[in-house]
Amino acid sequence: MDKHFSRFILKALAAATLLNCAGMAAAAEADYAPVTDARLKNAATDDGWLMYRRDYTSRGYAPFKTIDTSNVANLKPAWDWKSDFDMGHEAPPIVNGDYMFVTTPKNNLIAFQASTGKQLWKYEHDLSEVGLKTICCDVVNRGVALYGDKVYMATLDNHVVALDAKTGKVIWNESLNAADVGYAMTLAPLVVKGKVIVGVSGGEYGARGFVEALDAETGKQVWKQHTVPLPGEPGGDTWPKGAAETGGGAAWLTGSYDAETDTLFWGVGNPGPWLATLRPGDNLYTDSVIAMNPDSGKIKWHYQYTPNDTWDYDGTNETVLTDITYKGKEHKALVSASRNGWFYAIDRNDGKLIYAEKFATATSITGFDANGKAITDPEKRPTVDKEVFTCPSFLGGKNWWPISVSPDTHMAYVPTLHTCMTMKGAAVSYKAGLPFLGETFLVKRDPAFPNHWGSVQAIDLNTGKQAWEFPSELPWNGGMLTTAGGLLFSGSADGYLYAFDAKTGKVLWQSPKMASGVLGVPSTWTVNGKQYVGVFAGWGGGVPIWGGEMAKDPKVRNIPLGGHLYVFSL
Structure with missing residues (x-):
């Protein structure tokens, strides 16, 4: 062969190789589809699971039918992964295409191939200089938000970190507040119209709560809305002089968004200190849902679940957007199963109460006046x-673990606790970084439920009444997931993922025994037409720490610890 021709062939081959490598690299980058505003708005129909509760309505419902009531009994483990921590694992798998993102306690963030479990990258947030002494109820994290080609995590030391979704490289890292003085963040962020929105924890430490929006590209603050107003601000007259500055009102769970009315909804937690005699008044906007303008944070309206709360009943539970027909009238509603033991339907346009029905024993709140205010x-x-005995306990008829709403059955599915408590006032003074309670308490068994600490129950959305119940000897602390396949998925404290018939409550499948009890929130996604269901097992959170007689029950005390992610498919 002519040597000049040989050189030509070699150069051509080299050029082709370079082009091929460049093409492969471009293809590798191209397989991560940017998460646009349009995709977030239409997340309910996406093949992935793009945000904490799947879409802006927070329903925790997926339209997938590959796994259904006829074949769920054939569900098998697809892959699993063990974390480095033996404590509460609460985050759902967040999935875009074949990329999965999960967080662990102490702010580790790991990316996997969603279909195989191959680890792609890992980010470990540096908490070495932080004492974490003002973190209430375990050093947990509830997941990430996605936008563009970035993934966002809020941290225990009050940072929001943006990383390249494909590589894990840090793009920006913004501090919102000092650590170890009462503030922390454990929630999954929510992205709305190019803004990363987060809320702060710390109601047990006298932190003055807030919701804050950051620019998704730069991390710079766009707005900050405090949840406890100062004197002279709307609602400021519901606090005695000097109390609002340490008034609590943490906003520590992810909110919802109504694109039709351009309204952001966020739950607000308990006032501080716990003992209400120290702060007479309604104490707005604690124990409330607030409706905000997502562009400015300005509050449009509020509804308060528990005025002048003295039982730590919070109002942070998820705000689920759904349409209901109550007594023949159609409503654009927001529904929530509150810690105070009542299931609420609220008009999401004006904040007026549609109905409230008990879903657990509730003696602190006895009813509602003509204006919908709790009595x-x-x-x-x-x-x-004075020591009192009342129900539910401060852990609530339901704590943070989210409900799900199915448009197919028109039911809400509620992970329920059956506890009461004794509670007595105590002297307290505020000091930054120390608990700010003013009460002693002990969780006790609900006399109406002598044989079980928890249950899964379905509630008819049009009436607020129970449709079916699955009792559990152990507390039920797993989040809820429903699908168009007629299924309800939720994990149990003794380490199983259950699939229920969403209409009847019949157990159709139970996973193999997992390594630990489930606190995690399940999610589901499809890759190349194959449906997967994933959940974290990893017992921890508030129950082992504050659970009183429930935590001392040998069957509860012996629930094994250990963080382990499980993924199932047919």
């Missing part, structure tokens, strides 16, 4: 001289 029993209010 509380003064005999159930503790003082420094």
Whole structure:
């Protein structure tokens, strides 16, 4: 062969190789589809699971039918992964295409191939200089948000970190507040119209709560809305002089968004200190849902679940957007199963109460006046001289673990606790970084449920009444997931993922025994037409720490710890 021709062939081959390599690299980058505003708005129909509760309505419902009531019994483990921590694992798998993102306690963030479990990258947030002494109820994290080609995580030391979704490289890292003085963040961010929106924890430490929006590209603050107003601000007159500055009102769970009315909804937690005699008044906007303008954070309206809360009933539970027909009238509603033991339907356009029905034993709140304001029993209010017995306990009829709403059955599915408590007032003064409670308490068994600490129950959305119940001897702390396949998925404290018939509550499948009890929130996604269901097992959170007689129950005390992610498919 002519040597000049040989050189030509070699150069051509080299050029082709370079082009091929460049093409492969471009293809590798191209397989991560940017998460646009349009995709977030239409997340309900996406093949992935793009945000904490799948879409802006927070329903926790997926339209997938590959796994259904006829074949769910054939569900098998697809892959699994063990984390480095033996404590509460609460985050759902967040999936875009074949990329999965999960967070662990202490702010590790790991990316996997969603279909195989191959680890792609890992980010470990540096907490070495942080004492974490003001983190309430375990050093947990509830997941990430996606936007563009970035993934966002809020941290225990009050940072929001943006990383390249394909590589894990840090793009920006913004500090919102100092650590170890009462503030922390454990929630999954929510992205709305190019803004990364987060809320702060710290109601047990006298932190003054806030919701904050950051520019998704730069991390710079766009707005900050405090949840406890100061004197002279709307609602400021519901606090005694000097109390609002340490008034609590943490906003520690992810909100919802109504694109039709351009309204952001966020739950607000308990006031501080816990003992209400120290802060007479309604104490807005604690124990409330607030409706905000997502462009400015300005509050449009509020509804308060528990005025002048003295039982730590919070109002942070997820705000689920759904349409209901109540007594023949159609409503654009927001529904929530509150810690105070009542299931609420609220008009999401104006904040007016549609109905409230008990879903657990509830003695602190006895009913509602003509304006929809809760009526509380003064005999159930503790003082420094009076101990009370009341229901539910401060852990709530339901704690943070989310409900799901199915448009197919028109039911809400509620992970329920059956506990009461004794509570008594105590002297307290505020000091930054120390607990700010003013009450002693002990969780006890609900006398109406002598044989089980928890249950899964379905609630008819049009009436607020129970449709079916699955009792559990152990507390039920797993989040809920429903699908168009007629299924309800949720994990149990003794380490199983269950699939229920969403209409009847019949158990159709139970996973192999997992390494630990489930606190995690399940999610589901499809890759190349194959449907997967994933959940974290990893017992921890508030129940082992504050669970009183429930935590001392040998069957609860012996729930094994250990973080382990499980993925199932047919």
